[in-house]
Amino acid sequence: MAFFPQQPFYNPPIPFTGSIQGRLQEGKSIIISGRVLPGANRFHVNLQYGSASGTDVALHFNPRYDSSPGYVVTNTYQKFSGWGQEERKHPTPLTQGSAFSLMILVGSDSYKIATNGSHFMEYRHRIPYNAVDTIHVEGMVEISSIAFQSPGPYMPQPQPPYNPQYAVPTPGYPPAQCPFPCPSYPPAPAPCPPAVAHSLPYRTAINGGLYPGKTVTVEGVVNNSAKRMNFDLCFRGSSIALHYNPRFDERVVVRNSHIHDKWGTEERGSGMPFHLGHKFVLTMVCTPQGYNIMVNGNQVHTYKHRHTSLHEINELKINGDLKLVSVMV
Template sequence: MAFYQQQPFYNPKTPFPGLIQGGLQDGKSIIISGRVLPGANRFHVNLQCGSQSKADVALHFNPRYENGSGYVVNNAYQNGCWGSEERKYETPFPSGQPFTLQILVSMDAYKISTNGRHFMDFRHRIPFTRVDTVFVDGMVELNSIAFQNPMSYFPPQPGYPPQYTAPPGCGFPSYPAPAAYTIPYKSVINGGLHPGKNMVIHGVINPNATRITFNLRHRTGIALHYNPRFDENVVVRNTHHMEKWGTEERFGGMPFKRGETFQVTISCNPHHYNVFVNGQQAHTYNHRYTKLDDIDILEVCGDLQLTSVQA
């Protein structure tokens, strides 16, 4: 079954109600990136059955920061009443720090991951098929709210050497999702690139990272080599064609930080790529390899953990 891939919400202001186009399905994820404000006392993410103030809430994810310690409350709200709280006495998102929250829908529960690691499950009390709204409020600023639909398996592509074929289960991995992404990661871009195509990658930079790489490949080379280098404090962009590297582009800022979460969006335009990092445009790279529909491999490697890939 195929589902329309909803575009992310970028830099939404709280309180924020966002429509989940097509609702929830088994295997769908919601990925929220942002920062807990310094001195925060609490914030919450709701998966709701409607956007009204008294709508039923299928999942209430509520980090709280009180008396120097923190914990998370999960609950559901139905027919005007809150249910029994489920608490975990742990602080997955320190005050003042960036974070990535991933909520993966399974048939029996929401599987909640924080900064790339499984945190807890919340069993369904309200059918997830009723949910159509994500609502965020409290002492938090948001970079993005993205959506990952259930992905399909793409078979190996004729003409590719074995290292560039899609691995078994290519696409969104089996539960729990974050643990199933291995580095280096390769995914087939079904149908190749075209203007308007976006690829969204979420992850966490390792604390001692030296370099990470995002490549858009074709059969004979690399159309876009996007290479943040922490040892040089620069992002290098280049193209590898006819077994030779072109001229490096090194200007522009370094929007990545060791030990922090990130969202990278690579947007294909008619004449160039736009690269957004955490919702802000970071770099533009003109096409040097112009046969866009030949570019059908996304590769991620280096010193990082992946939490979500939309290709």
């Protein structure tokens, strides 16, 4: 079960500086929804140590539009040494005049950054993330909400020591695994039974319902002799906006909706991204058009909304042949 340490910031004035309650921790994510202003030249999102001017900035995420089609600069600032070496990514997925969702997930060795439901980049930690207690947004951007999601109780993992060479990609360095679509993420992680599993069938409320940018993450292990499992985003009790149903006996994942007491047309295909006896991370990202569905870091399916009153979708149900390790909603 996810914990919600603080309420979102809604429609904050720009520039904006807000506190991150409880500071950053591994598994915590920040979801920013907004719009790049038409004709914008740049804006930035900083994750930093406190609100004072000139403080250390652990992550500087800076879309720039001084050349077409635009790009993103990431960097770290330390008050005693200044800015580090820039990392640039072309092109920016956040276009001028367009709405966007930006999600920053804190990993043990890097920030995993997704835009509009799809993986965009990773940024390796240069200074410790567990001292970050402030988010700062400035520039030509409108923000509708800044939300926070935290995992349940966890054992903190040691962070790697600061290394200024993290600014330069090291040939042969293995990329960190993440719950966003990363081409290098292994399609079948090694079997890893959980220490503690939730009982099934499992159900939990989605407080406030869904909205574009809202993410649901499920970690589990497929049983060795699994036949089927299902992950359902529900509303009005028994109605299902998204029925995500891996069927090992058919080697297919079925997607469907159950509305007005009847099933719709099934969507099938795109292979089977789950593996018997193996751990998985399932991430379902709500977008304005539908759902982007990732398994073990790879985007494997999309599903258009059939129930468009997203705020009514307020429950997650899970059942089937799996061991359920954790759920973050």
